[in-house]
Amino acid sequence: MTFRLPDSAVFTVYALPLFFFPLSTAGAGISAGLFLLIYAASGYWRRWREIPQRPWALPLALLIALTLLGLLWTRDMHFGFKVAAATSYGIYAFMGATLPWRERWLRRLIRLFLYGLLINAVLACLITWRILHWHYDPTLPYVGLAGHIWLSMALTHALLWILWDLRTGWNFGLWPNLALGTLFFAELALSPGRSGQLLFVLLMPAAVWLLFQGRWRYWALGAIAATVVALSFSPIVQSRVALGMENLQQFIHNPDSTDTSWGIRLATMWAGVKMAEEHPLLGVGTGDFAPAMADLQARHEVTATPGTRNDSAANSYLSEAAVLGLPGLVLLLWFLVTLSRESWWARMTSQGWFVLSYLGIFWIGGLYNTLTWGYGDAFTIALLAGLPLMRHADIAP
Numbered sequence: 001m002t003f004r005l006p007d008s009a010v011f012t013v014y015a016l017p018l019f020f021f022p023l024s025t026a027g028a029g030i031s032a033g034l035f036l037l038i039y040a041a042s043g044y045w046r047r048w049r050e051i052p053q054r055p056w057a058l059p060l061a062l063l064i065a066l067t068l069l070g071l072l073w074t075r076d077m078h079f080g081f082k083v084a085a086a087t088s089y090g091i092y093a094f095m096g097a098t099l100p101w102r103e104r105w106l107r108r109l110i111r112l113f114l115y116g117l118l119i120n121a122v123l124a125c126l127i128t129w130r131i132l133h134w135h136y137d138p139t140l141p142y143v144g145l146a147g148h149i150w151l152s153m154a155l156t157h158a159l160l161w162i163l164w165d166l167r168t169g170w171n172f173g174l175w176p177n178l179a180l181g182t183l184f185f186a187e188l189a190l191s192p193g194r195s196g197q198l199l200f201v202l203l204m205p206a207a208v209w210l211l212f213q214g215r216w217r218y219w220a221l222g223a224i225a226a227t228v229v230a231l232s233f234s235p236i237v238q239s240r241v242a243l244g245m246e247n248l249q250q251f252i253h254n255p256d257s258t259d260t261s262w263g264i265r266l267a268t269m270w271a272g273v274k275m276a277e278e279h280p281l282l283g284v285g286t287g288d289f290a291p292a293m294a295d296l297q298a299r300h301e302v303t304a305t306p307g308t309r310n311d312s313a314a315n316s317y318l319s320e321a322a323v324l325g326l327p328g329l330v331l332l333l334w335f336l337v338t339l340s341r342e343s344w345w346a347r348m349t350s351q352g353w354f355v356l357s358y359l360g361i362f363w364i365g366g367l368y369n370t371l372t373w374g375y376g377d378a379f380t381i382a383l384l385a386g387l388p389l390m391r392h393a394d395i396a397p
Contacts, residue, residue, distance in 0.1 A: 007105070010035075010042050014096065015109035018383065021376045022120035022146040022154065028379070032092070039095050047098040054097050055342065056385060059334035060090045066331060070286030070324050079311055080287025083323070086378040096386015106351050106387065110161065110171055114180060117158055120144040120151070121187050142191040149369060150376050152193020153361050155184045156200045160207050160357035167211050170350050189231060194240055195365060201228055203360045210347070257304040265314040265368065267303035271296050272313025275322035276329075283325035289313065292322070312373055316366030319373065332372065336363065339381075342389040351387040358384055 016031035039045065051057050067087040074080040099105075124144030126132035140148050162181045165171045172180070188196055208220040231237050247262035258267055271293040275284050284292040290311050296302040313319040321329040340359050346352025362371055362381055371377035 005038060005042050007100070007102075010038055010044070010099065011101075011105035011108060012112075013038050014092075014099070014383070014386075015105075015112045017379055018109065019112040019116040021380070022116045022144065022151060023123075024145065025375060028376075032379070035092075035095075044098050044100070045095070047100075050098050051094050053390065054385075055338040056335050057094065057097070059331050059338065060093060060385070063328070063331040063335060064088055064090050066324055066328055067286050070283065070328075072285075073282065074285030074288040074323075075291045076285075076287045078287070079290065080285065083287045083373050086373045086375065089379045089382045090385075092379070092382040093385035096383060099386070101351075101388045103350070107171055109387075110350070110354055114158060114161075117154060117184065118180065120146055121183055124187060124191075140192055142187050143193075147376075148191055148193045149195050150374065152188060152191060152196025153199060153365055154196075154376075155188040155191075155193075156196045156203065157358050157361055158184050159188070159200065160203060160360070161354055163204070163207050164211060164350075164353045164357070168350075189237075192240065194244070195369060197237075199361050199365055202364060203357070206360070207357065251303070255303055256300075257306060259306060259308070263303070264305050264308055264310065267305050268293065268310045268312065268314045269318055271302045271310070272315060272318030272322040274301060276318065276325070279322075279325055281325045281327070283321070283323045283328060286323055287311075289319065289322055312370035314368060314370060316362075316370050316372045319370045339385050339389075346389045352389055355384045355387055355389060 013031055013035045016035070017028040020027035020031055064087050067084050071077065071080050071084060121144065123132065123134075124142045127134045127136050127144060128141045130136070134145075143151055146154070159181060162177050162184070166174065166177050166181075171177075188200060204224050205221055208217060208224065212220055244262055247260035250260055251258050251263035251266055258264060272289075274296055275289070275292050290309050293302060293310050297304050313322055317329060317332065320332045324331075336359070340356070340363070343352050343356040343359060347356050358380065362377065365371055365377075371381075
């Protein structure tokens with residue numbers, strides 16, 4: 001008699017990191033480690049022939065290998081291992097590609113993602129209102145236990161998913177979706193995550209255009225436009241825009257040194273450009289961004305950022321080009337393009353839309369954040385790449 005783990009256990013643990021990301025990075029890491037053990041016991045690794053059928057498999061494998069190879073010429077082995085670990089989360093994409101997906105497991109994965117955000121939203125209110133006495137930073141209201149930048153993008157992803165589900169009713173009915181959507185939008189508007197707020201403004205109209213037709217399309221676009229206009233009159237939003245403009249003006253008037261959020265981002269982006277220019281073939285080495293930027297600042301080629309260690313270019317593409325040169329950038333773009341093509345052809349399926357909407361966030365958000373090295377984002381894109389997106393995939397209920 002052969003012992004076999006039930007599929008419910010395999011797929012639940014695969015999805016658990018998505019549930020834990022808003023609540024506990026430790027919980028996400030433990031569940032990811034547990035999945036390795038469960039996957040080995042499940043025997044699904046014997047389906048490895050499914051992996052080469054996925055067009056993103058080759059560029060992802062090469063990107064992982066190049067990132068590990070880049071440790072040979074780095075000066076910062078500590079952060080280099082962090083970058084290598086983030087890239088190596090791609091193995092979860094390979095494991096996901098071998099799993100026998102069914103609709104019920106896809107629904108469980110998406111629900112766990114939403115439940116994690118829901119629990120964090122409730123905790124965020126209790127902490128901000130000082131009902132729950134937890135560590136609270138008054139400058140970061142309504143973020144709960146999550147990082148405010150990551151949370152704002154995750155909320156936008158959830159809202160894009162809910163828009164699809166309002167049209168299809170595949171996951172939840174009308175009223176649960178409206179309740180969740182209202183709660184997540186309120187949290188997005190009240191929290192200080194400008195990254196996700198900008199993505200909402202850019203991606204929601206595109207999503208409406210793709211999902212709706214006829215008069216519903218124009219009613220929805222009108223509602224989004226009215227919402228954005230109303231938000232522009234909010235004192236909270238106006239203060240954040242004003243702060244951003246002050247950051248930019250400070251950087252323009254004092255280009256030799258900066259300590260503001262926007263100023264530091266611009267300085268690190270320029271450092272990434274300089275590194276890619278000086279080391280186009282091999283880059284400065286995996287994890288070596290901070291020492292290389294310090295060298296540029298010592299030569300007065302990049303704006304000084306006193307008191308701040310800069311481990312990335314605040315841009316996914318410049319960061320890869322800086323540490324791995326042109327080959328690293330090409331492999332990253334190759335992986336993202338092939339995964340985007342897969343999800344585009346599957347966009348009217350639940351898993352296709354869930355992945356495509358996240359890729360919109362990853363592509364655009366990567367212009368002003370290094371998502372490829374972020375724990376939650378690197379792990380999420382790996383888990384979602386493992387979903388069944390091929391056009392010939394036959395997903396049973």
